[in-house]
Amino acid sequence: MLPLFGSLLLTVFSACAQTTLTIATVNNGDMIVMQRLAKQFEQQHPEIRLDWVILEEKILREKTTTDAAAHGGQFDIVTIGPLEAPIWGRRGWLLPLEDKLSSSYDLNDLLRPMRDGASDSGHLYALPFYGESSMTYYRKDLFRRAGLTMPLQPTYDDISRFAQKLNDPAHDLSGICLRGKPGWGENMGYISTVANTFGGRWFDESWRPQFDSPEWHAAVSYYVDLLQKYGPPGSSSNGFNESLTLFENGRCAMWIDATVAAGSLSNAKQSKVASTVGYASAPIATTPRGSQWLWFWALGIPSSSKHPEAALKFIEWATSKEYIQLVAQTNGWETVPPGTRESTYKQLQYLDAAPFAGLTYRSIMAADPLHPTEKPVPYTGVQCIVIPSFPTIGNQVGQLIAAALVGNMSVDEALHKAQLATERVERRAGLLHQ
Known part of the structure; x- marks a missing residue:
């Protein structure tokens, strides 16, 4: 014992x-x-x-x-x-x-x-x-069937054209899937890169918010129009994980999101499209700067x-x-x-x-958080700004753009409110003065 x-x-x-x-x-x-x-x-x-x-x-x-x-x-x-x-x-x-x-x-x-x-x-x-970083995922079989070719460096004009051609809601297939769930690390992670490549920036050199600029209007109008026409139902509820599931199950012709998803998408044990997924760089509009996040x-x-x-x-x-x-x-x-x-x-x-490995590496090394935009800025960071007040700002702006996505307000109204809300936060933080 x-x-x-x-x-x-x-x-x-x-x-x-x-x-x-x-x-x-x-x-x-x-x-x-x-x-x-x-x-x-x-x-x-x-x-x-x-x-x-x-x-x-x-x-x-x-x-x-x-x-x-x-x-x-x-x-x-x-x-x-x-x-x-x-x-x-x-x-x-x-x-x-x-x-x-x-x-x-x-x-x-x-x-x-x-x-x-x-x-x-x-x-x-x-x-x-x-x-x-971020990249464009697409279904090679759908592109081949439609007679389309995805360039290694697509433009946002290309993406619109492809999404229109491939959108097939009758067969539960969306032309494009994108993040729509509000949050600085959800919809704004992606939307920031769209604004960057359309020539926009979060703040000018004096920390004045730039949501009332033509570049932000063009970027957000493009994003809202693309998802409303060719995105899946309920896009405003889709973040990274939801979009990944949609693409893995063959319900998206294209998806622009994190390069880390490539491993899951190419894994036949969990992805129904593993044998047909293709990889391209994140799209660009008027400038390549800030088009892919880090x-x-x-x-x-x-x-x-x-x-x-x-x-x-x-x-x-x-x-x-x-x-x-x-x-x-x-x-x-x-x-x-x-x-x-x-x-x-x-x-x-x-x-x-991993056929995506080289593209992932090049995208990461090319992203430049010190020079994320075409115009000069006082901040660092591509899709998130490294200042303490950014989570508050990003979440507020994300909510307003999500409201525009579901049709509760216009893009103009959403961006005007984003401008005012950000100015209030920045005044409290001491970054913006009268």
Whole structure:
């Protein structure tokens, strides 16, 4: 009885000695894979248990921002992007990482745009898990049947023409699918690039909002008209995940969105169109500047984390070369987290399995957050502006454009209200003066 009792005590003691890491992350496919594969991390580190909080993107941002600002300590690891990382780091909400990483972690292998986006004043505040730009997805079989050819660099005139030709609502096929769900990281992530390439900008050099400009009117009018004519029913409810599902199930002839979706779309286990999907650059209008966005999801450690050393072990594991190899072995090379490491794009197995890899890499490296528009601007960021007030502004503008999309107001009215609302926010933030 004594050995059994001793074993029981040891088991109880081990359970009590475990460190529990609470990880807040977004409900995107790559993060779901991370959660599933993280059981191997727990096997390698029996002293650490992982507790997952997986949320829709908008809710994730609200909860993590509130907790980080209050130093609440609810989360040990947070999933953030290039808007949050430098601002939160500057405010002391995140731990700097550059001097804490193990010698085996190849920091210099990270793509420069991703490392720069996660840094501020020489300090690295998060490790990129996957990175993305944007591209055009299209159905090669539908194009071939209709006698159409998608150029490698389409224009928005091309997109309108193709959408009109391929739209077939009688057979549950939309000519185009785009983000319509309101939010700075949803519809505005895409609409910002449309405004950029139509020659627009969020603010002029004096921080005056530019929604009343001809360029914004042209861009938003184009977007609303395109979706109203050739988009799926209920477009104002579709974000990234909803649009991905529509395209995977063969209900969109084209989709302009994140390059990270390419892995899912080419995976025959989950995509009905895997054998027929084609890839092209994000469209351009009057200028190529800002036509494709730059984004990443990265893992950071709040300064209020109760277990920073254990958290560092996990984020190193989840963003390492070895994790990419693990995903490749488990799910196939085409599904690995893209856009973070140079070594990924030197893997011949990846290049062979992922016909989109070269385009993804070129798109990421070409996106320029320092010069996102044709006219000069006082901000950095392509589809999101790296200022603390941007989430408020982006969400307000996103709601107004969504209202124009469903016909509750005109484009002119939506942009006029966006102009006034943004001016109010900027005055309170001290960026805009009378």
